[in-house]
Amino acid sequence: VQLAESGGGLVQAGGSLSLSCAASGFIFGTMGWFRQAPGKQRELVATITRGGSTNYADSVKDRFTISRVNVKNTIYLQMNSLKPEDTGVYYCNVGAANGRPGDSWGQGTQVTVSS
Numbered sequence: 308v309q310l311a312e313s314g315g316g317l318v319q320a321g322g323s324l325s326l327s328c329a330a331s332g333f334i335f336g337t338m339g340w341f342r343q344a345p346g347k348q349r350e351l352v353a354t355i356t357r358g359g360s361t362n363y364a365d366s367v368k369d370r371f372t373i374s375r376v377n378v379k380n381t382i383y384l385q386m387n388s389l390k391p392e393d394t395g396v397y398y399c400n401v402g403a404a405n406g407r408p409g410d411s412w413g414q415g416t417q418v419t420v421s422s
Contacts, residue, residue: 308332310399310413314384317419323387328399328413330380338375338382339403342418344395354403355382362406367393389420 314326326340339354339362353363353373361373372385386393397416402409 308334308401308411310401310411312397312399312413312416315397315416315418317421318389320389320391320420320422322389322420323385324389324418325386326384326397326399326416326418328382330401332380334377334380334401336401336409337403339400339408340373340382340384340397341400341408342393342395342397343415344392347395349398349408351403351406351408352397353384354400354406386418389418391420391422394418394420 309331312328318324337354337356340352341349342352343349351364355361355373355375370388375382399413400408401411
């Protein structure tokens with residue numbers, strides 16, 4: 308499967324950004340977003356099952372919202388109240404389980420939050 312991400316960019320702290328990820332084919336399993344800050348390991352941001360069950364990292368709860376449109380094989384990440392520590396490359400992923408990523412990744416999109 309190929310994953311095409313869009314969105315991201317530069318925003319001031321407190322602002323909002325939206326990401327989207329479209330898969331090239333039918334996705335039955337969990338889709339999600341992971342991010343990687345400079346010098347740090349890639350970490351879970353949020354995941355969503357086909358049925359709509361969500362899981363968020365504690366650091367983004369109540370600020371980020373993941374959603375999914377199954378007929379479009381697309382997920383979205385609405386990011387509000389952004390903080391400089393949210394800066395990083397955000398990757399779309401398919402197949403995550405128990406907080407660990409699956410094998411399919413998008414190319415990544417840069418999110419930069421200035422203070």
